[in-house]
Amino acid sequence: MELSETQIRRYARHILLPEVGGTGQEKLLAARVLVVGAGGLGAPLLLYLAAAGVGSLGIIDDDRVDLxxxxxxxxxxxxxxxxxxxxxxxxxxxxxxxxxxxxxxxxRLTAANALAVLDGFDIVADGSDNFATRYLLNDACRLAGKILVSAAMLRFEGQIGTFKSHLGGDHPCYRCIFPEPPPPGLIPSCSEAGVLGALAGLMGTLQATEVLKEILGVGESLSGRLLLVDALNARFQPMVVKPDPACLLCGRDPTITDLSAHA
Structure with missing residues (x-):
């Protein structure tokens, strides 16, 4: 792919970066990213991926805009x-x-359609707001061999990680950190406990940054680390995460080999 004159002008600030350049911008234009959820996380994530020139974006969301x-x-x-x-x-x-x-x-992303939806994309970004979708995506991305960039937030706190356990080695999956979803009602949703609006912008922008890094193959991946964000006290804390040999999805003796448990 050769950049047009208009594209050279549009992406000039990217092209000036040695880590991107014209070749990297061509990679972005050829990339295919699925964003699950066009809400608090998905909104800034989609804006920055689009502005960066990610050539193909999928958006899955069954909701309507509410005030x-x-x-x-x-x-x-x-x-x-x-x-x-x-x-x-x-x-x-x-x-x-x-x-x-x-x-x-x-x-809505379901066990019945997840693998078919993921099939047309290289990288998946999870902007969902519920544990059921979060675990479904983790399992589906592992089974489909897709990179997953996942974030979550509540009140003033957020977390973000990149998961590519399908590559083996030191790459954990989401279940290596959180083996099972919490009991219903234990952790409130944003609609119940609230969330700082600007935190959504911060976490979604961090997601976009990690997606772009994965496409370009630059920098240090968040795979193997979970970044914890405390916006109220302006603190960022990385946590090292190792693959769990007993993980039900990616461990030595996995019991999750399809998506039937999510049906």
Whole structure:
């Protein structure tokens, strides 16, 4: 792929970076990234991936824009209240960068469709807001051999990690850290406990950074580390994570070999 004159101007600040250059920008334009959820995390994530020139973005979300979303979901606006989030997000992406092709999936990710949805993408970014989808994505990405960049947030705190246990070696999966979902009701949702709007921007932007690094093959991956963010006290704490030999998904004797447990 050869960059056009317009693209050279659009991505000039990327091209100036030795770690990116013209070759790296071509990689971004050829990349295919699936974003699960066009909400608090997905909104800034999608904006920055689109601005960076990631050539193909998939958005899966079955929700519609609500007024309460607008405090943090900056890809949507007041006029979009009531619209499907995938449509609102796709329109905003088109306004930012016509280079980007958007696949709209106005549905919920399930055990029945997960592997088929992931099939057309290289990297998956989890912007979901519930444990069921988080564990489903982890398992599906492991089984499909996809890189997963996952983030979560609540109140003033967030966490982010990159998971590529399908590569073996020192790469853990999400279950190596959190083997099973917490009991229902133990951890409140953002709709129950609240979340600082700007924290969504911070965590989604960190996700975008890690996705871009994985596409470009530059820097130090977050695989093998979980980054904990305390926005209230301005603290970032990395935590080293090792693969768990007893992990039910990627350990020595895995019992999760398909997605039937999520059905």
């Amino acid at each position: 309460s979303n607008l405090q943090r979901q900056i890809i949507h606006d007041t006029n979009g209240v009531g619209r499907p989030k995938v449509d609102s997000a796709a329109d905003r992406i088109a306004a930012i960068n016509p280079d980007v092709r958007v696949t709209r999936l106005p549905e």
